[in-house]
Amino acid sequence: xxxxxxKTLMTEAQDEFIVxxxxxxxxxxxCETEEAALAFLARMRAQYxxxxxxxYAYIIGPNMGVMRYSDDGExxxxxxxxIIEVMKARGVTNCAVVVTRYFGGILLGxxxxxxxxxxxxVAALNAAGVGVMHPTARYLMEISYPLLNRMDFFLxxxxxxxEDKTFTDVITYTLVVRCADEEGFLKRLTNLSEGAVSxxxxxEVYLAWPEEDAR
Numbered sequence: 001x002x003x004x005x006x007k008t009l010m011t012e013a014q015d016e017f018i019v020x021x022x023x024x025x026x027x028x029x030x031c032e033t034e035e036a037a038l039a040f041l042a043r044m045r046a047q048y049x050x051x052x053x054x055x056y057a058y059i060i061g062p063n064m065g066v067m068r069y070s071d072d073g074e075x076x077x078x079x080x081x082x083i084i085e086v087m088k089a090r091g092v093t094n095c096a097v098v099v100t101r102y103f104g105g106i107l108l109g110x111x112x113x114x115x116x117x118x119x120x121x122v123a124a125l126n127a128a129g130v131g132v133m134h135p136t137a138r139y140l141m142e143i144s145y146p147l148l149n150r151m152d153f154f155l156x157x158x159x160x161x162x163e164d165k166t167f168t169d170v171i172t173y174t175l176v177v178r179c180a181d182e183e184g185f186l187k188r189l190t191n192l193s194e195g196a197v198s199x200x201x202x203x204e205v206y207l208a209w210p211e212e213d214a215r
Contacts, residue, residue: 021104026124
C-alpha cells in the first residue's frame with residue numbers, strides 16, 4: 001500500500017469548560033474527506049443551533065492539502081485561526097474540530113477569545129485522542145483451550161489489538177498488528193506455541209494507533 005503513516009483523531013469526542021461565564025465545547029472528529037468534514041460541521045450546527053458561535057477548522061489529506069477554518073461571527077482571527085494552528089502544531093490531518101460557544105454576557109476581548117478557542121481545540125484533540133494511521137495486518141488465529149491463559153498473557157505485552165475472540169471447539173482470535181511489528185510478533189508467537197499456532201493473514205488496512213504507543 002502506498003500511504004505513509006499520518007496523524008489523525010482516534011474517535012469522535014468532546015470536552016467543555018467555562019471562561020468568564022461563556023461555555024465552550026470542543027468537538028473533534030476523524031474525517032476522511034472534505035465532504036465528511038462538512039457533514040460533521042452541519043451536524044454540530046444543527047445540534048447546537050442555539051449556540052452563539054460554532055467556529056471550526058478542518059484539515060484533509062495525508063499531505064494536509066486542504067485546510068479550511070471559520071470564525072463564525074467572532075472577530076476576525078480570534079477563533080478559526082487559533083483552532084487550525086493547534087491542529088497544525090499537533091500534526092493532525094483528516095479530521096475536523098468545532099468549538100461551540102454559548103456567550104455568558106462578559107466580553108473576553110481579542111486575546112481572551114484566542115486563548116479560549118485555543119483551549120477549545122486542545123480539549124477537542126485530547127478528548128478524541130490523537131493516533132497515527134499505520135499499515136496494519138489483520139489475522140485470524142485459532143488455538144486450543146489449554147493454550148488460552150498463556151496466549152492471553154502473551155498478547156498483553158505484544159504490539160497487537162485483539163478485536164474479537166470466539167469460543168467453539170477451538171478459540172478464534174481476530175487481531176491486528178502494525179506491518180512494521182509483524183515479523184517480530186510472528187517469531188515470538190512461533191516460539192511461544194512451538195510452531196503449533198499458524199495465524200492466517202487475510203487483510204491489510206490502515207488503522208489508527210495511539211500516538212504515544214511507541215512499542
